[in-house]
Amino acid sequence: DGGITQSPKYLFRKEGQNVTLSCEQNLNHDAMYWYRQDPGQGLRLIYYSQIVNDFQKGDIAEGYSVSREKKESFPLTVTSAQKNPTAFYLCASSIQGAIAYGYTFGSGTRLTVV
């Protein structure tokens, strides 16, 4: 079955370390997105990519980096510059980047920095 796979589900890292979250989709979707969720708040867009080898900053891109070398994969790196990285991270994809088609979501990665 097609879908989005995020791994790992839970991740613990020491403060100051970079960490990369994986997001893979086999839906042949063009666009992929990374969101951050904090308790009691709506999801906020970190980065999105509408096509391979291209990506755009979202509302809260500082302290994060991404790559889109393959259509299927959109990994997110949380760098040591991110001041408050502990959060729930959600990856999503859609058929067309800029048009309101349906979205498919991953199951998320909960990152805890200690």
Add this chain to the structure above:
Amino acid sequence: KNEVEQSPQNLTAQEGEFITINCSYSVGISALHWLQQHPGGGIVSLFMLSSGKKKHGRLIATINIQEKHSSLHITASHPRDSAVYICAVTGSNYQLIWGAGTKLIIKP
């Protein structure tokens, strides 16, 4: 003021009750989404609508474009409906704008 407001923030009801969750938005939209997030965190898309009403099983979603308001209804609620329900809209730049979610608990 948030561009997408949901109410209530928390809702506890008894099994079998009719549930209504509301969503108001202040921006022009091309579509409105209702999504469900379970305790593990994964999100499932329930509805995407731009006008009128959609029904899937015990779930009904309506939207009033003039009033910039949408409702999600659950009939004959069941404990397995317990989750966070999120409203999101696709704005003029085609990105999703998210509400903060409504936490629903259905007691047996």
